Amino acid sequence: MSTPLLMLGLPKGSLEESTIALFAKAGWKIAKSSRSYKPSIDDPELDGRFVRAQEISRYVEQGFFDCGLTGYDWILENDSDVVEVCDLIYSKATALKSRWVLCVKEDSDIKSVQDLEGKRVATELMNVTKKFLADKGVNAEVEFSWGATEVKVPDLVDAIADITETGSSLRANNLRIIDTMLYTNTKLIANKAAWENPEKRRKIESIALLLQAALDAGSKVGLKLNLPKANLAKIIGELPALRKPTVSQLSDPAWVAVETIVDEKVVRDLIPVLKANEAEGIVEYPLNKVIA
Helix, strand or coil: CCCCCEEEEEEECCCHHHHHHHHHHHCCCEECCCCCCCCEECCCCEEEEEEEHHHHHHHHHHCCCCEEEEEHHHHHHHCCCCEEEEEECCCCCCCCCEEEEEEEECCCCCCCHHHHCCCEEEECCHHHHHHHHHHCCCCCEEEECCCCHHHHCCCCCCEEEEEECCCHHHHHCCEEEEEEEEEECEEEEECHHHHHCHHHHHHHHHHHHHHHHHHHHCCEEEEEEEEEHHHHHHHHHHCCCCCCCEEEECCCCCEEEEEEEEEHHHHHHHHHHHHHCCCEEEEEEECCCCCC
16 A cells, blocks of 8 residues: 555644535545544545644644644744645634634723733733733733633633634623734645655645635635526626626527626625526526636
C-alpha cells in the first residue's frame, strides 16, 4: 500500500461536523467512528487525524501534519511559523467571523479595558490576551481557564476573554463586552517544507480551491428560466451573475432560455420581477461548488 501524499490535521470538537460537511461538499468523504481520531478519507493521497484546533498549528509547524484547518486565533496563540494558504469562513453555527472579546458582568464598575488594571482575567487564549493588555498599557493577572469561562465572573475573576459569534451566549449569562481583542476564522495552513514540495503544494492548492468553492456555493443558487425575447432587455439588468447571464435561443424564435448564478438572498425579490415580465419554467437549484 502506497504512502499517502499528505497528512491532514482536522479540528476535533465544535468544528468537527461542519468540517466533515464542508469536505463532503468539496468532494471528499470523511468517515470516522465516535471513538477514533483517525478518519477514513476516500482519497489515496490523503491521510489525517482529528485533534483539537488549539494544537493543529503546532503540529503543522513541526511537520507531523503537512497541512491542517485551524483558527487564526490559535495560530497567533501558538506563535506558529506556518503558511496561511486561505481563509475558510465557517463555523458550527454561522458563516461569520468570530471574535475574542473582553467581558464583565453587566452591573460591573469596569467600563473599559483600562479599568482592568490590577484585575484578574480568565481565558483559554492566554498569550493573545496578555499581549493585548500589554499593548493597551494595562497590567492585569491573566489566568488559564479550561472552559465554562463565562460562569467565573464575578466570583472567581473580574473579567474574561472569550470567543463569540453572535453574542447570544454572553447576553444569556448577563455579560457585557468592553473591548474586542481579535477577529478570527478558520484557515487552511501548511507546513513550510511541505509548501516548498511541488507535488504536495499542488495537492494543498487543490484542497484550498475546492473548499473555497464549496463555501462560496453555500450563499448562492442557480436560476434558470424561459423568457419572451422581447422582455430580455428589461430583466437583464436585474439578473446578477459571475459575469453575465447565459442566454440561449429556444426553438421558438420568440423565446430565450436564461441561466445564471445569484446570491440566494436576492431570489425572493428577483422571482416576482421575472414573473411580472412573463418568465416561465423558473427553476432554482442548489450548488455544490462555485469557482469564479
